[in-house]
Amino acid sequence: MMRRLLLSLGLAVALAAPVAAQEPITAELRPGWRLPDGDHMAALHLTLAPGWKTYWRAPGEAGIPPLFDWSGSRNLAGVALLWPTPHVFWQSGMRSIGYKQELVLPIRVRARGAGDIDLRAEVQLGVCSDVCLPETVRARAVLSPGATRPDPLIAAALASAPLSRGEAAVSGVRCSISPARGGLALRAEIDMPPIGGRESAVVESGQPGIWSGEPEIRREGRTLITETRLMHMDGKSFALDRSKLRFTVLGDRQAVDILGCD
CATH class of the missing domain: 2.60.40 (Immunoglobulin-like)
Incomplete structure (x- = not known):
């Protein structure tokens, strides 16, 4: 009887003891x-x-x-x-x-x-x-x-790194820039075959302090059109170096890494 009581008390203490949280x-x-x-x-x-x-x-x-x-x-x-x-x-x-x-x-x-x-x-x-x-x-x-x-x-x-421009058969990257409120509007036309599934794009300026907004993308045949806005994080004016722009196109199973505009 005493042994049963001790086991019951031990189980109750174990259940009541806090469980260490797993590090994320x-x-x-x-x-x-x-x-x-x-x-x-x-x-x-x-x-x-x-x-x-x-x-x-x-x-x-x-x-x-x-x-x-x-x-x-x-x-x-x-x-x-x-x-x-x-x-x-x-x-x-x-x-x-x-x-x-x-x-x-x-x-x-x-x-x-x-x-x-x-x-x-x-x-x-x-x-x-x-x-x-x-x-x-x-x-x-x-x-x-x-x-x-x-x-x-x-x-x-x-x-598992993204494909290069050559590996993904990217044949051209045409960029146009126009003034926009607080910065510049960038439009890039990337000639490349679809990479499967729902395509998404990321635009990086490649220049410290210049932030890129979430791009809007659409396809016109073999051309992926990406439009976004570039702004200086301190609100300053800036000159954009097109050779440092970086476009990453993401699909369901693969991605493409493209450096610079033509």
Whole structure:
């Protein structure tokens, strides 16, 4: 009888004890491998709890752009982020662009000198489920020149990158610019075959401080027409460098990355 009572009390305490909340996101740096030219291929691996998502470099009107800080690293000359194809999410009529479940973000790392690279990342990003939260994640890895075997997870992320202009058979990008209230109106006519499903587009100015609005797109045969407005974030006047404009066309299963106007 006493044993039964103790077991019952133990079960009641266990049921009443608070369950530790699962972190919405965790991060690690995958150390990857050294490339023949001396650069190193690593990756930031973000794992998201069920129902959570995080955002691409251009997150859309409902997203939060990630910010990267590598200043704690040693023997580091520079990094290049090689983003895999993101997904488009719609909520309450607003579009956001990002990833769910996980993101393996390949990083091409350039060393300042010979030897190991002590890579340290601090990333400020947004994660969303029913609510959106700002998160800061930190990760560290030592990148050794003796590591030469490719990481299959990083290789798969590299393979899922958007198609280039040539790979997608883009034959022309014609851009026209006109004055608009508070900035410039941009119209781009992109000659390319459809990439399947509901197409969406992202326009990035490629210039610090110049913001691009959500584009409107439509098709006229093999031509995808994208129209948007460009504004300076401080309300200043600006000159637009058309060679730095970046258009990403997103479909159901693939994407195309197009740099500059013809």
